Amino acid sequence: MDESLELPNAHARPLADSVQEDNEQSSDEEDGGLDWTKLLPAALRPVIPKRGEKEYEPRMAGGSNLQVHVLERSRAAMFETLKATRTTSSKVISYGIWYPDLSRVEATVARGIHFPSMGHSAPRSVMDEDGVEHLQKRLELLPEEAIYLIERGTMFCWKELGIRLEGLGGVPMTVQQAYSEMIGKEDLTLEKFQVYSYLKRLGYVVTRTRPPSEHYPIAAPFPLNTPHTSILGHLRRFIEGLAASLVGVFNRFDWWHPLRINRICLSNKTYGSLYRSIRFIHSGHSVPLNSSGPPPPSSPYQIFYNLYKPSTPFKKSNPPPPDFQIVVVNARTTPMPTLQELSDLFGVLPELPPPLPRQKRPANNAQEQSKPDEPAKAASPAPSPTTAEQSFLRRLFPWAFPTPLQATKEQKVNPFMALKAGKKMIIIAAVDSGNISFFRFSEGAFCEWPMA
The missing domain is CATH 3.40.1170.20 (tRNA intron endonuclease, N-terminal domain)
Known part of the structure; x- marks a missing residue:
């Protein structure tokens, strides 16, 4: 409460101070509590009130009569608003x-x-x-x-x-x-329902990961990130492997020359491969963990919900692969996940593609828009008989003609962004007496980057 209301005086405040006080009051309306007095008279349906300034500051000796009056008026307005009848069409x-x-x-x-x-x-x-x-x-x-x-x-x-x-x-x-x-x-459980209700109010589509019955629809499996290879590609790999084996025979006599010869023979002997060959400690997540103790009991860290973004085209009878998968635990009774529990979670998750780099807009984009329209290009010439014959053979034998890749400029992946995002990701929702906190755990691969 302002001291000037309790101890009035005859001195007038300057105009600058009053303007500054109005600005402070307007800023406090966003950071303070609820102003229930603005809701009188009560409407037919409840309205979310605007955040207002605090009614008063607590004092050691108790509040004044003005403070008690303002507090009682705000409390009465709150009760009148909450008593409004909730209607639905x-x-x-x-x-x-x-x-x-x-x-x-x-x-x-x-x-x-x-x-x-x-x-x-x-x-x-x-x-x-x-x-x-x-x-x-x-x-x-x-x-x-x-x-x-x-x-x-x-x-x-x-x-x-x-x-x-x-x-x-x-x-x-x-x-x-x-x-x-x-x-x-x-x-x-109550915690799982609170997470479900919170995500549904945000607009997400939430389904069960494990079907509770045989009639419940199952989400489509994640697509595998395996590129399509034609017969010519398999033949090329066979020739490269044969050349590498022949070079390996010469490597037995003199092991200094492969660093110079392998550039011609297309072998995989580089300085990076040499350093990896002398590594005596296994790295990567493909190596299983050494569990010396007894098998742990059933873990509470089990994937329970599939989460879809609001913009995802969703079909209820045939749901697509989920955008996220969520584990729900009780923060009061569940400890932090162990390394074995995280490994078990990552073992059933697919590998995510590396994040794309940010696209930089060209500086002369505005200049190109300001230029007048150029005349239309000349019409493309008619296809030659050779081109028509190739298209006919492509339709008959599609396996012999792999689809050519579009000539696009290759963009390098930012290693720091890729390490931050990780190859696999799981979201754990920890519920502490109704307070929901989401934690993202990722599985990184530091040994797959040149800096490692």
Whole structure:
């Protein structure tokens, strides 16, 4: 609280001080607490308030009457705002039935924008009016998906009572009942649901890594970074290997000459290969770890969620390879991952391509735009008979004509950026009493760069 409000005097403050104070108050509105008084009278639906300045500074001897009045007025405005009725349009309300024995929610009526990336189809046996059982596909939700929709107020869910009624009667499940019924089903913990809910609110598409049932869609495998090699390429490798073996015979007599001869024979004997040959300590992640103790118990560091960016074209029945994979742990009960646990995680992850260097814009780009349009180039000449014959042979024997690479300027990879990004990456979400922290662990390869 400003001292001038408690101890008034007759001295007028200069105009510069008042302007400076207004600027400080405007800057404090962004860094202070919530100003609930600006929300009176309360609207029909809650509105996120703007951050305002602090009501007062705490004092050792207690606050003044003005401080107590401002605090009580702000507290009353907060209660009035929180008492506002939460409304949702009936056009986006979905309806579902919770089956405890299946740990699934059947979406009888699916509405809204969430279902293109949530839920999966599963055949279940139902009984018709004549008492005959038959399979019928229906849309089912996992426990975390159902709790997320119930908590948002976009789904009314009823618990299955053992009999199938014509209509949905009774009172739907509350949020507290949904938490108590669904948390703990299908390996779902409170920490995993908090991570799921947080990522869904950010716009990501979140799915399970390990399918909980045979009907749950599995993400496509990661593409292998193996270049396509034609028959001519295999033949070239064979000739190079034969030449290297012949050169190795001459290397037995005089081992100084290969440094000069191998440049002609296309061998792999260079100074780098010589230094690697005398290395007596294995390097790289291909060497397995030496585990002398007993096998560890089941580790909590298991991949649980697949994460897709909001811009990823996602098909629910055939999901693409995930952009990220997330491990969820409880920070209060789980220690830091060991080297063996990280190695096990990296063992199931694909290798990422090195990051591309930044593209530098040419300095004369603006000058080229200011130039007038040049006349159109002359039309390309008609294809010759030889070219037509080559295209015909290419269609008949595509294996003999490998696709030529486009003549593009090769850009060198920045080794520091590649070492920072790593070859493999995993994200660990540590939840500490509701506070979620994301940690990225990467597997680098220092021995693969010339500087190593």
